[in-house]
Amino acid sequence: MSTGHVPVAIIGGGLGGLTASRVLHVNGIESAVFELEASPEARTQGGMLDIHEANGQKALHAARLHDAFREIVHPGGEAMRLLGPDGTVRVDEADDGTGDRPEVDRGELRDLLLRSLPDGTVRWGRRVTAARALGDGRHEVTFADGSAVTTDLLIGADGAWSRVRPLLSDAWPAYTGISLAETDLFEADARHPDSAAIVGPGFFMALGDERGILAHRESDGSLHAYTALKADEGWLDTVDFSDPAAAKAAVLAHFEGWDEGLRKLIADADAITPRRIHALPVGHRWERVPGVTLLGDAAHVMPPFAGEGANLAMFDGAQLALALAAHPGDTEAALRAYEKELFPRSEETARDSADSLDTMFGERGLQEMAAFFTAGPAGHQDHS
Numbered sequence: 001m002s003t004g005h006v007p008v009a010i011i012g013g014g015l016g017g018l019t020a021s022r023v024l025h026v027n028g029i030e031s032a033v034f035e036l037e038a039s040p041e042a043r044t045q046g047g048m049l050d051i052h053e054a055n056g057q058k059a060l061h062a063a064r065l066h067d068a069f070r071e072i073v074h075p076g077g078e079a080m081r082l083l084g085p086d087g088t089v090r091v092d093e094a095d096d097g098t099g100d101r102p103e104v105d106r107g108e109l110r111d112l113l114l115r116s117l118p119d120g121t122v123r124w125g126r127r128v129t130a131a132r133a134l135g136d137g138r139h140e141v142t143f144a145d146g147s148a149v150t151t152d153l154l155i156g157a158d159g160a161w162s163r164v165r166p167l168l169s170d171a172w173p174a175y176t177g178i179s180l181a182e183t184d185l186f187e188a189d190a191r192h193p194d195s196a197a198i199v200g201p202g203f204f205m206a207l208g209d210e211r212g213i214l215a216h217r218e219s220d221g222s223l224h225a226y227t228a229l230k231a232d233e234g235w236l237d238t239v240d241f242s243d244p245a246a247a248k249a250a251v252l253a254h255f256e257g258w259d260e261g262l263r264k265l266i267a268d269a270d271a272i273t274p275r276r277i278h279a280l281p282v283g284h285r286w287e288r289v290p291g292v293t294l295l296g297d298a299a300h301v302m303p304p305f306a307g308e309g310a311n312l313a314m315f316d317g318a319q320l321a322l323a324l325a326a327h328p329g330d331t332e333a334a335l336r337a338y339e340k341e342l343f344p345r346s347e348e349t350a351r352d353s354a355d356s357l358d359t360m361f362g363e364r365g366l367q368e369m370a371a372f373f374t375a376g377p378a379g380h381q382d383h384s
Contacts, residue, residue, distance in 0.1 A: 006032040008324075009141060009151035011131075011164050013037070013122050015106075016296030016313030017157030018113035021121055022063040023321035033117075034126040034141070034149070036158075040114055042124075047224040048074065048216040049109065049310045050101035050203075056311035059318035068112055073102040074219045079202030082370055085209060087259030090370040092200075103202065105219045106310070128163040137291025137331065139167070153324075153331055154292040157317065160278055162298035168286040173278035173301050176357060179231040180277065181251045183269035185223040192223065192268055198261050199223055206262050207366040211254060213265055225265045226275075229254050230361055236274040247272045277303050277357075282350040285343040293335050295320055300346035305356040308349045316342060 008024065010017045013035030021031045051057055051069070060066040078101060082091035114122065127144040131154065134140055139154040156164025160173050188196035196217070198204070204215040215225035229235075229251075239250045251266050266272075279302050286294075296313030320338045327334035359368050 003140075003148045003150065005150045006030075007151065008032070008153045008155065009034060009139075009149055010155045010157050011128055011141065011162075012156070012158035012296075012298070013114075013124075014157060014159065014296065014313065015110060015113065015310050016317040017155070018110065018117070018122075018317070019059050019063055019314040020155060020157060020295060020317030020321050022065070022113055022116050023059075023318045024324065025117060025121075026062075026064050027321065027325035029321070029324060031121065031155075032149075033122045034128070034143070035122055035124055036127040038125045040111070040124075047106060048103045048203075048218060049106050050078070050103050050307055051109075052101050052308070052311045055308075055315035059311075059314035062318040062322060063113070063116065065112060065116055069104065069109070070102075072104050072108045072112065074104060078103060079200055080373065081200045081202075081204045082366075082373060083198075083204075083206040083259075083262065084366050085206065085255075085258045085262070087198075087206075087261055090366065091373045093373070101307075103216075108219070128158065131164055131167055133167065133289075133291075139291055152291065155320065156292070156294040156298040157296055157313070159297045160280075160301040162294065164292065165294060165298055167292050168289050168294060169284065171280055171284050173280050175233040176277045176279050176303055176354075177230055178277040178303070178357060178361060179229050179233075179236050180275040181227040181229075181247070181266070182273045182275055183225045183227065183248075183266055184271040185225070185265070185268060186270045188217070188221055188223045192264070194261060195223055195264050195268060198265070199225075205360075205369065206258075207360060207369055208258075210361050210363060210365065212360060212365070213255075213262055215265060223265070225269070227251055227255075227266055228277075228361065233276065236276060239274065241272060241274050244269070244272050247274075279303055279350070279354065282354055283343075283347040284350075285339075285347075288332070288336060288339065290332060293320065293339065295342075299342065300350055302350040302353040303357040304353070305360055306349065306353040308353060312346070312349060315345075 008031035010033045024031045080093045130142040142148045156162045185192045206213045212228045241247045295316035323334040323338040
């Protein structure tokens with residue numbers, strides 16, 4: 001088994017891990033990112049993200065990438081529509097270009113971060129099988145290919161099912177009671193013009209009956225939708241998603257009586273994929289353990305219904321890197337400073353996200369969300 005050593009090992013090449021590595025790089029600190037996917041093209045990276053001024057954009061400033069980010073913003077993406085189950089439009093806000101949550105394609109943002117790193121920073125095809133402490137703050141990480149690496153600082157940026165988290169915490173994400181069927185409608189203007197007209201140019205929600213359909217227009221002209229249901233954790237296992245027609249029929253059975261135009265976002269889908277929504281306990285935190293910390297979903301996975309997942313991951317990554325740069329030679333002081341800010345920030349946002357889930361899929365979800373959007377600035381969701 002080959003074993004190497006890196007000063008800083010970041011497990012996970014998502015937006016949070018890449019942001020951490022980039023901000024470390026611009027501050028003269030070398031890191032290596034270990035990503036389980038085989039290559040940058042291993043899979044599509046999913047839908048649109050709104051990048052918030054208060055956190056995601058601050059991270060991009062710290063990464064010296066904000067100008068490049070502005071070049072990939074999706075024009076019109078901050079538009080928002082809210083409909084009831086009968087198809088009646090309750091809220092319809094245009095994107096006038098003055099909002100502070102511009103939309104970008106997740107894949108394009110990831111590519112921007114990847115291009116900003118020195119060659120060889122990301123080690124592809126590295127699936128973690130074990131992580132253990134060696135003493136004095138050092139750790140060893142073992143990968144499925146039989147290789148291993150030792151590190152002076154181990155950063156878990158490896159998502160909800162983190163293999164690093166058990167070094168710090170025995171918490172595990174729990175099912176929130178909401179299951180999703182993700183659907184894609186490709187070349188929407190040409191192939192699905194009715195659905196394209198209903199969704200509009202940006203973000204779309206239809207809520208009622210304690211369920212909903214949430215959608216975005218993607219920068220490639222497709223529609224990406226999330227059909228959300230309150231369901232037992234095992235419900236998705238009763239649906240054969242290898243048979244798209246059967247899967248769509250099973251989901252549509254929960255939307256009897258809904259407007260036919262809304263149902264077409266499911267019925268006409270070119271692809272359908274199941275997904276359960278999990279969350280760590282609100283207020284998840286851990287005692288300081290030398291040489292290891294977490295960021296993003298590894299630290300605080302939460303429901304996506306407050307639009308903060310990707311933004312928080314990037315902000316975590318930037319703040320951790322800045323703390324390390326501010327405490328040269330004293331990793332523990334840096335980690336204490338980072339976690340002191342991380343824990344209350346995560347707790348507040350996790351509570352907001354849990355409240356948003358309860359509101360949107362409650363008995364008065366449509367009325368309460370209509371009141372929210374008409375009372376102040378639109379709070380778009382990012383489904384990260």
